Amino acid sequence: MELTKNIGEKDRKIRFAVGALIVLWGVFNGSWLALVGLVVMGTAFVRSCPAYSLMTMSTIEKQ
Incomplete structure (x- = not known):
């Protein structure tokens, strides 16, 4: 089972810090x-x- 990546870089940094x-x-x-x-x-x-x-949400920035 492959997880769909839906966490962008800013969101990721915030999650690490808050966690x-x-x-x-x-x-x-x-x-x-x-x-x-x-x-x-x-x-x-x-x-x-x-x-x-x-x-069905994602914080990954579209290029």
Whole structure:
């Protein structure tokens, strides 16, 4: 199964940063939200967001 890439470069950078902040907050507070941060970072890593796919949305800039 191949994932359709639907996350652009700006979106990817924002997801990494926000995901990292959520992971750090969750780790320091002993919260399960750290797992949410990992999911956000994971979508940035693979450049595919299931929610975007359901909405047939993409943040990849057209050239």
